[in-house]
Amino acid sequence: MRLLPKDQDWTPYGYLIYLLYYASVPFIVPATAWERAISTGSVAIALPLYFWGYWLRGRRALWVVGAFVVLGSALGHINPAASVFFVYGASYLGKAFEALTAYKYLGGILVLIGVETWLLQWQAFMWIPAVVFTALIGSVVIQQHHSKRLTEKLLRAQEETERMAKMAERERIARDLHDLLGHTLSVIILKSELASRLAEKDPGRAALEIRDVERISREALSQVRSAVRGYRSAGLASELREAQQALETAGVHLEASVSPPELSPLQESVFALSLREAVTNVVRHAQATVCRLSLQQNGAFCEMEIADNGRGGALVEGNGLSGMRQRVEALGGALESDGSRGTRLRIRVPV
Known part of the structure; x- marks a missing residue:
C-alpha cells in the first residue's frame, strides 16, 4: 500500500517531524495521564489525514484542511x-x-487562531508559533502551487502551439502537393490521351507528345524536390510558359496581358501558384475555347484576373481554390470569383 502518490517526492516524510514534536511535548513538560493519552491518540487521527491529503486533488483537499484546523482548535x-x-x-x-x-x-x-487565543486565553508559546508558522508555511506552499500551475499552463500552451504548427505544416504540404502535381498530372493526362489518338494517324506527332510527357514528368519530379527544400514555385515567367503550353494542349487559346510590378519572392510565389491552379481548373472543368489572363498593378494593389468563356456556374471551393484563397488572404489580399459568364477569378494583393 502506497502512502504517497507516485508523482510525490520524499519531503512529506520529513515534515512528520513536527508531528513527532507534538507527540513528545506531553512527555517533556508536566502533563496529566489523560493529556498524554489524548495527545497520543490524536496522532493516530492526524497521520491518516496527513497522507490522505496528498491523494486529494482540487477542492476536495479542503476536507483535510478543515480536519486539521478542528484538531488544532480542540487540542490547543x-x-x-x-x-x-x-x-x-x-x-x-x-x-x-x-x-x-x-x-x-x-x-x-x-x-480563527486570534479569536481562539482571545476566548481561550492561549499561552504565547501556543499562539505565536501557530500564527507565525501557519502564515509562513501556508504562504510558501501557496506560491509553490501557483508557480506549478503557471508552469503547467505554459507547457500546455507550448504543446498546443506545436500541435497547431504541425497542423499548419500538414495543410501547407497538402496545398503544395495539390498545386504542384494537380496541374502537371492534368497536362500529362491530356498529352497522353492526345498521343494515344495520334498513334496510328500521325506517329511522329504522337512521339513528340510522349517526349513532352517525359519532359513534364521530369519537371514535376524536380518541382516536388524543390518543394521539399522549401522552393515551391519556379516563378511567374515559368508558370506563364507552363500555362500557355497546358492551354494549347487542351485546345484553349490564351490571351495574355502581363506587366506585373516588382514583387517580393513570397508575392510572386502566391501569384504563380494561383495562376497554376486557375489554369488547371480551366483545363479540367471549364470546357472553354478562350482564356484571358491579365496581371498588372492597380493603385496600391497588384491584380491578376483569369477568365474563360466556358460553362461557368457556381464555384465549389475544393482544396485548390481553398488553398489559393488562404495564400492570398495571408498576404492581406482578396480573391473574388464569378461564374455567371464563364468563370472569372480575380486576385488582389497589396504591394
Whole structure:
C-alpha cells in the first residue's frame, strides 16, 4: 500500500517531524495521564489525514484542511504544540485553490487562531508559533502551487502551439502537393490521351507528345524536390510558359496581358501558384475555347484576373481554390470569383 502518490517526492516524510514534536511535548513538560493519552491518540487521527491529503486533488483537499484546523482548535488547551495542526492545514490550501482564494482561507485560519487565543486565553508559546508558522508555511506552499500551475499552463500552451504548427505544416504540404502535381498530372493526362489518338494517324506527332510527357514528368519530379527544400514555385515567367503550353494542349487559346510590378519572392510565389491552379481548373472543368489572363498593378494593389468563356456556374471551393484563397488572404489580399459568364477569378494583393 502506497502512502504517497507516485508523482510525490520524499519531503512529506520529513515534515512528520513536527508531528513527532507534538507527540513528545506531553512527555517533556508536566502533563496529566489523560493529556498524554489524548495527545497520543490524536496522532493516530492526524497521520491518516496527513497522507490522505496528498491523494486529494482540487477542492476536495479542503476536507483535510478543515480536519486539521478542528484538531488544532480542540487540542490547543491540552497540548501547546497543537499549533502544528494549523500549519498542516494551511499547507494544503495551495492544492485546493488558486492563489488569491487560498490566501483568503489562510487569512481566515489566522483570524480563527486570534479569536481562539482571545476566548481561550492561549499561552504565547501556543499562539505565536501557530500564527507565525501557519502564515509562513501556508504562504510558501501557496506560491509553490501557483508557480506549478503557471508552469503547467505554459507547457500546455507550448504543446498546443506545436500541435497547431504541425497542423499548419500538414495543410501547407497538402496545398503544395495539390498545386504542384494537380496541374502537371492534368497536362500529362491530356498529352497522353492526345498521343494515344495520334498513334496510328500521325506517329511522329504522337512521339513528340510522349517526349513532352517525359519532359513534364521530369519537371514535376524536380518541382516536388524543390518543394521539399522549401522552393515551391519556379516563378511567374515559368508558370506563364507552363500555362500557355497546358492551354494549347487542351485546345484553349490564351490571351495574355502581363506587366506585373516588382514583387517580393513570397508575392510572386502566391501569384504563380494561383495562376497554376486557375489554369488547371480551366483545363479540367471549364470546357472553354478562350482564356484571358491579365496581371498588372492597380493603385496600391497588384491584380491578376483569369477568365474563360466556358460553362461557368457556381464555384465549389475544393482544396485548390481553398488553398489559393488562404495564400492570398495571408498576404492581406482578396480573391473574388464569378461564374455567371464563364468563370472569372480575380486576385488582389497589396504591394
